[in-house]
Amino acid sequence: MGAVPETEPSIDAAAEVDPLPAAPNGIRTFTPRWRNSPLTDERMARLMPARALPDGPLVPEVAFGRTSPVVVEIGSGHGAAAIAFCTAHPEADLIAVEVHVPGVARMLALAEDAGVENLWVHPGDAVPFLTERVSPGSLAAVHLFFPDPWPKNKHAKRRFVQQHTLALIASRLEVGGQLLIATDIDSYAAHSRAQLAEHGRWDVVEGVRPPWRPDAGFEAKGVRAGRVVSELRATLRPL
Helix, strand or coil: CCCCCCCCCCCCCCCCCCCCCCCCCCCCCCCCCCCCCHHHHHHHHHHHHHHECCCCCCCHHHHHCCCCCEEEEECCCCCHHHHHHHHHCCCCEEEEECCCHHHHHHHHHHHHHHCCCCEEEECCCHHHHHHHHCCCCCEEEEEEECCCCCCCHHHHHHCCCCHHHHHHHHHHEEEEEEEEEEECCHHHHHHHHHHHHHHCCEEEEECCCCCCCCCCHHHHHHHHCCCCCEEEEEEECCC
């Protein structure tokens, strides 16, 4: 891991963005149900400290020991895509954000086996993390691969891609930064297209699969079931 500089830079407290649309109160995009096994607890205790972020606002030079492009992956699961990105892009630092603690623990073990040094982990909800700890215009990309589709119409409000989350991501990306979305659920792809178009700050290209992303996990399951993967690459335009 990178060394911490002797002098810690700070985020400019005056760096503000326009007020963001409020998230609906009490609505979660995930279901927090799991039990930790002894193996999960052991992995978290042994491996998490080396990949945890410092408390407070994210300052890349302090957290990573260098200035580098910063990528956030939302809902990283067991970490296959995150680890593959880190292997293919050693010049960047990726923060894997995942609420499912057993998944985080497995990702930590796989990252240790892979020997990647540019993977960092936040075991929690992406929305408060981006809102409270990531400064405006500081991210090169955000990855959202195979999010929970919440397929029933009455549950559509729980899908991660909404106007308030797109506004939040847009505020944290640098101009020209990219939001990558992949899903094997046609209704979620259509929902994402509509939300991106409504937001209005994105140039969207479809069908470009990142060459580094492995065919694993939900993607492989969807393909085996005969579903087609939709790839959306949304680039942030200037205001």
